[in-house]
Amino acid sequence: MAAALGTAVVWAISSLVSTTPARALGSLPFNRIRQLVVFVMLAGLVTLLGRWQSMDTRDALIMVASGLMGIFLGDTALFATLARLGPRRTQLVFSSHAPLTVLLGLLFLGESLSLKSGLGSLLVVVGIWIAIVYGKRRAQLHTWEQVRGPLWIGVAFGLLAASGQALGVLIAKPLMDTGVDPLAAAALRVGAAGFCLSVIRVLPFAAVRAQTPLTPRLFWLAALSGFLGMGLGMSLYMIGLTYTSAGNVAILSSTVPVLTLPLLWLTTRERPALMAFVGAALAFSGTAMIIFG
Numbered sequence: 001m002a003a004a005l006g007t008a009v010v011w012a013i014s015s016l017v018s019t020t021p022a023r024a025l026g027s028l029p030f031n032r033i034r035q036l037v038v039f040v041m042l043a044g045l046v047t048l049l050g051r052w053q054s055m056d057t058r059d060a061l062i063m064v065a066s067g068l069m070g071i072f073l074g075d076t077a078l079f080a081t082l083a084r085l086g087p088r089r090t091q092l093v094f095s096s097h098a099p100l101t102v103l104l105g106l107l108f109l110g111e112s113l114s115l116k117s118g119l120g121s122l123l124v125v126v127g128i129w130i131a132i133v134y135g136k137r138r139a140q141l142h143t144w145e146q147v148r149g150p151l152w153i154g155v156a157f158g159l160l161a162a163s164g165q166a167l168g169v170l171i172a173k174p175l176m177d178t179g180v181d182p183l184a185a186a187a188l189r190v191g192a193a194g195f196c197l198s199v200i201r202v203l204p205f206a207a208v209r210a211q212t213p214l215t216p217r218l219f220w221l222a223a224l225s226g227f228l229g230m231g232l233g234m235s236l237y238m239i240g241l242t243y244t245s246a247g248n249v250a251i252l253s254s255t256v257p258v259l260t261l262p263l264l265w266l267t268t269r270e271r272p273a274l275m276a277f278v279g280a281a282l283a284f285s286g287t288a289m290i291i292f293g
Contacts, residue, residue: 003240004252007233012259014229015087016267018079021221023148027079028197029210033219034226035071035194041231042187054181060188062175067189070168071230072196078161084154085147091260093158095128100166101250109173111245116289121251123286128255130279166250172238173246182238190230255283 022030046052055063081090102121105111113121147154172185201208212218240249261272261280 003236004244004249005255007236007240007249007253008255008259010228010233010236011253011256012263014225014233015082015091015256015260016263017221017228018225019082019087021218021225022079023083024212024218025210025214025222027076027083028200028208029214030222031076031079032194032197032201033214033222034230035075035190035197037223038226038230039187039191039194041227042183042190042235046181046184046187049183051181051184054179054184055188059175059178059180062171063180063185063188064192066168066172067192068196069164069171071164071189071193071234074161074164074168075193075230076161076197077157077164081154081158081161084149084157085151087260087264089147089154090158091256092129092133093155094162094165095125095256096159097162097165098250098253099125100162101169102247104166104170105173105246105250108170109246111247113245113247117248120286120289121247123289124251124255124283125286127279127281127283127286130275130282134273134275134279169241169246169250173241176238176241179242182242183235185238186230186234190234251286 018030024030025033078090078094081093085093098121102111102113106113168189172189176182176185237249237253240253261276265271
């Protein structure tokens with residue numbers, strides 16, 4: 001439970017760090033830099049600790065498949081959403097991965113929710129939607145509140161990101177129950193995504209190339225985003241899958257939008273609306289019900 005909540009905190013910070021480089025470079029080039037930097041970090045750490053032995057070839061292939069769905073597809077779509085809708089709206093759409101993961105866990109993994117945890121999950125989802133939908137005041141003018149391009153395209157990318165995340169978890173969860181090392185699992189997932197993002201770089205499409213030159217500042221922002229979101233956040237997520245159900249991990253980590261609100265307030269100096277705090281209170285109440293349910 002603590003690992004899942006830790007994931008939410010780290011992902012909330014990462015989403016703010018990611019907005020500027022994702023918009024400057026484009027979602028594919030930005031995500032490629034993130035994945036490659038994080039893979040070097042995680043692979044080096046796993047090798048140093050000698051934890052590759054926790055997986056055989058079949059396990060590795062399953063984790064690669066999970067990485068392709070959850071990170072290559074899911075993360076790339078997520079940052080396409082972030083570049084178009086900004087962090088607040090992106091988290092609104094992406095939060096749909098939580099109920100989707102719960103549903104898939106119930107249907108395909110044989111997971112179950114107690115009545116108390118089920119009510120808590122509902123409170124979290126409702127709280128998130130209230131916090132994001134009513135979390136903006138008319139006076140807020142920060143660039144992160146701007147929508148770039150058609151709104152429906154950003155929403156479509158967000159739903160694709162949520163679906164990729166849920167499917168990636170569905171693939172990885174049974175293997176995590178067998179005792180596979182979470183760091184090794186995270187390294188393989190990230191490595192698979194980074195490899196695919198590097199391969200498609202040769203395609204003759206503008207989207208696979210950086211929209212602006214890669215400056216040292218953009219590189220270090222992308223690297224920091226990768227370390228927080230993929231290195232630390234994804235490792236915590238995989239640890240969470242080891243000790244609790246995929247549904248609980250998804251619900252608890254989906255509190256990212258609520259945690260993003262105070263961070264946005266600190267960053268932009270623009271106070272969220274009152275209903276944002278109402279939604280946050282509901283989400284945290286639901287989280288408490290899940291933890292103690």
